[in-house]
Ligand SMILES: Nc1ncnc2c1ncn2[C@@H]1O[C@H](COP(=O)(O)OP(=O)(O)O)[C@@H](O)[C@H]1O
């Protein structure tokens with residue numbers, strides 16, 4: 001599904017290298033987790049994959065289902081099935097959550113040459129999906145993320161993911177700042193989307209999310225590289241001993 | 252009277268993004284020209300031209316005298332230069348003041364007799380001239396929401412729909428030239444009573460040479476049974492359009508009125524100087540909405556309409572209420588301040604405005620709220636959007652006169668910048684001569700945020716769609732004030748007029 005080879009990324013504005021040769025392959029239908037200390041480059045990886053400005057790829061490649069995505073516009077990557085649940089979801093004053101969702105869904109459908117959803121069809125689907133994430137009608141009407149609590153923002157990200165039905169879902173610290181109940185809701189939302197044709201890359205600091213979303217593979221990222229890869233047990237090791245041991249071991 | 256602040260903010264936006272979108276190029280969807288035979292008055296302006304216009308309209312002597320008085324006055328006036336707009340000197344002798352399709356010389360008795368080419372033009376613009384139709388781009392709503400239209404093409408009204416049905420309710424809706432002939436007592440009484448002949452340079456010019464426009468009278472206690480609208484189309488080249496609109500809401504009357512305008516895409520700028528007068532008697536209410544989409548000129552500022560407009564409402568009666576809503580997206584230069592004279596006690600004025608200036612457009616627009624009566628209230632919500640190399644100025648006056656006991660004003664004035672070559676300016680004037688009056692003013696300036704755009708694009712919207720969405724969000728308070736049909740048209744227009752703008 002997603003194949004990243006030797007990816008080197010620096011900042012456009014200043015001479016700073018952030019990703020220093022990332023290699024990562026996420027197979028179709030699998031859930032991979034990335035853990036790592038703050039500042040190791042996890043968010044940068046998710047931004048570069050989704051096409052945010054400000055970064056410069058100096059070497060390497062990233063392919064989604066065999067197609068190089070690094071030269072595509074962000075919206076083309078989205079239409080190709082790439083989704084990023086933001087670590088810090090953005091507020092858009094004056095734009096209703098529902099309007100935003102419908103515009104996004106139809107933009108992607110249009111880009112893929114599919115017919116747009118009518119207002120009625122859309123409403124039906126969104127209501128059902130919102131309900132399972134405990135998102136009420138009021139939250140659907142309010143402007144995108146404006147005045148949402150941390151938990152509401154993250155649930156809203158998962159709702160968008162559920163509506164867009166992407167093939168490759170990247171979740172950047174979707175669990176941080178959530179209480180246990182909110183985290184369970186988010187995890188259930190993600191699990192409901194697990195499917196043989198869909199892959200996940202879950203970035204997290206904590207083992208506890210991985211108790212609910214069981215990963216197939218766990219990677220440790222440090223200083224712009226994947227330094228260790230293993231099974232779910234690797235996450236437990238981090239939980240118990242922190243990163244120090246692992247970093248010492250690979251150093 | 253002094254400007255409290257005059258802020259100019261210019262901030263950077265990713266240059267690459269700006270260029271990428273600019274390469275797509277802006278598109279004006281109404282720039283086509285209708286190929287028909289046109290009868291012009293000779294070029295230039297003098298007393299004979301004023302006489303000719305009056306004669307073409309078959310006007311009585313008193314109207315001609317009124318025009319001539321205005322013309323003589325105009326000769327002694329100077330063009331105003333205080334607005335933050337900059338344009339080459341206008342040669343008033345190098346243009347036509349009257350142009351009408353030849354097929355309109357013998358006035359058609361009904362719309363069925365109107366030249367099909369003219370009807371086609373309105374169809375292309377999405378303006379329904381059939382009596383059951385709705386404004387374009389709207390899915391048929393549950394209830395039957397009908398809109399009566401007066402269609403003005405260059406200097407003449409082509410036709411007015413639903414006249415008979417409106418007449419049954421006692422409502423008069425016709426072109427101003429017809430009103431001058433058929434309802435002289437009303438025209439004599441109210442024309443120039445809100446915007447006097449000598450009001451300002453362009454209003455005085457308009458008083459001398461106005462050719463057509465709409466006239467509305469809503470009788471006492473009557474709620475107009477449908478929305479009324481006028482659609483102005485400039486087609487002829489080198490021709491100024493000078494329309495005059497007069498709306499009278501008698502005691503307890505209510506009307507919602509919409510106004511739209513477009514023009515062909517041409518290299519040479521054209522002048523449009525309109526006057527709109529609203530008269531409100533006791534307990535009456537008028538909602539006046541405008542979607543102004545005159546041709547804005549090209550990216551380099553070539554061509555476009557110079558839009559110099561005087562619009563004023565006189566809330567003469569107690570408890571009367573007027574609401575101006577405007578979406579100003581077109582024109583090369585806009586100079587326009589729809590105002591409210593709150594004369595009656597407890598009268599209210601509202602002004603909701605979206606002004607978008609892209610490329611080389613210049614807009615200097617705002618409102619005047621003149622509080623004369625007790626307990627008068629006014630509210631101003633202005634959203635200015637600047638993109639490209641455009642300059643956008645909000646200029647507003649709030650004046651509390653000595654007798655305006657307990658008068659209130661609230662002003663919210665927000666500017667949004669797209670790119671780093673445009674300017675936004677806020678020039679509020681506030682005069683308070685009554686201690687019990689209260690004036691509140693809030694102003695913000697922000698720029699379209701790259702993180703917002705990236706968020707939208709990650710969800711699948713292209714850059715222009717993302718900008719349109721964010722800008723529509725910024726304008727929401729004003730869009731909500733528009734009648735439903737217009738709100739949808741306006742939203743689409745916001746997107747279109749920002750094409751090729753940004754990042
Ligand atoms: N736009 C940016 N400008 C400056 N520094 C940045 C930017 N993006 C990332 N960085 C730096 O790159 C490093 C990696 O950041 P990030 O990808 O956010 O790490 P993580 O998500 O793993 O905490 C940090 O040192 C961070 O400060």
Ligand SMILES: [Mg+2]
Nearest residue numbers: 042043087173
């Ligand atoms: Mg991060």
